[in-house]
Amino acid sequence: MMRRGLLLVVSGPSGVGKGTICKALMKLREDIVLSVSMTTRAPRVGETEGVNYFFTDHKTFESMIQNGELLEFAKVYDNYYGTPKAFVMEQLEKGMDVLLEIDIQGALKVKEQYPEGVFIFILPPTMEELRNRIVGRGTETPEAIDKRFTAAYNEIDLMENYNYFIFNDRVDLATTRLISIIEAERLRIRPKFVKTLIREIKEEY
Ligand SMILES: Nc1ncnc2c1ncn2[C@@H]1O[C@H](COP(=O)(O)OP(=O)(O)OP(=O)(O)O)[C@@H](O)[C@H]1O
Numbered sequence: 001m002m003r004r005g006l007l008l009v010v011s012g013p014s015g016v017g018k019g020t021i022c023k024a025l026m027k028l029r030e031d032i033v034l035s036v037s038m039t040t041r042a043p044r045v046g047e048t049e050g051v052n053y054f055f056t057d058h059k060t061f062e063s064m065i066q067n068g069e070l071l072e073f074a075k076v077y078d079n080y081y082g083t084p085k086a087f088v089m090e091q092l093e094k095g096m097d098v099l100l101e102i103d104i105q106g107a108l109k110v111k112e113q114y115p116e117g118v119f120i121f122i123l124p125p126t127m128e129e130l131r132n133r134i135v136g137r138g139t140e141t142p143e144a145i146d147k148r149f150t151a152a153y154n155e156i157d158l159m160e161n162y163n164y165f166i167f168n169d170r171v172d173l174a175t176t177r178l179i180s181i182i183e184a185e186r187l188r189i190r191p192k193f194v195k196t197l198i199r200e201i202k203e204e205y
């Protein structure tokens with residue numbers, strides 16, 4: 001029997017380490033697929049088209065919105081970011097678990113449409129460490145750092161909308177915590193699936 005895949009939504013403030021944890025997870029697990037987002041922001045040094053993002057312009061992005069091609073989208077720090085819908089839905093139908101690494105506005109929009117998703121909030125050990133990480137990554141201007149850090153204070157208040165939180169003190173520990181959540185969610189009793197499972201077990205006898 002094939003179950004529908006899980007929609008795993010990882011989010012949290014900028015610089016908390018979402019990307020780092022998701023990358024570590026994807027190295028360890030071949031049974032989870034990562035959704036590659038569309039964005040209008042320019043690629044950073046070392047980023048690759050189709051791996052980190054699908055980079056596009058405003059016009060194309062807006063036509064994707066109009067055509068209903070995005071599961072969710074948000075304007076994050078002056079650029080559009082969005083999740084291509086078709087890929088996610090196809091993979092879930094195939095029984096694959098799909099990982100979205102998206103901002104908090106986007107995660108809340110996904111929750112409205114797909115409440116059965118698993119919503120995971122990544123927390124920094126301290127706000128000081130969060131700031132150090134945004135600064136240390138060296139990818140933002142001082143203005144952008146301030147914007148992201150100020151936003152983080154409000155974003156943390158939205159944690160109550162999630163199912164789980166993970167402290168990202170150490171990447172290896174945070175990744176293990178994420179794997180534990182995924183394994184537990186795979187074994188969670190969901191009434192529709194369990195009925196089919198029980199029927200199949202009985203029929204086998
Ligand atoms: N546990 C950790 N300890 C120390 N540094 C970390 C840890 N996790 C991530 N970092 C570092 O913090 C910086 C930000 O991490 P990352 O880019 O993964 O954050 P993010 O949440 O994906 O950010 P954004 O939302 O802006 O894309 C990176 O330089 C990364 O190497």
Ligand SMILES: Nc1nc2c(ncn2[C@@H]2O[C@H](COP(=O)(O)O)[C@@H](O)[C@H]2O)c(=O)[nH]1
Binds near residue numbers: 012014072081103
């Ligand atoms: N709502 C969405 N947010 C997304 C998506 N892809 C990435 N993101 C988030 O945007 C910010 C900034 O990312 P950066 O790569 O410019 O640092 C970060 O919080 C990402 O998680 C998406 O498809 N939808």
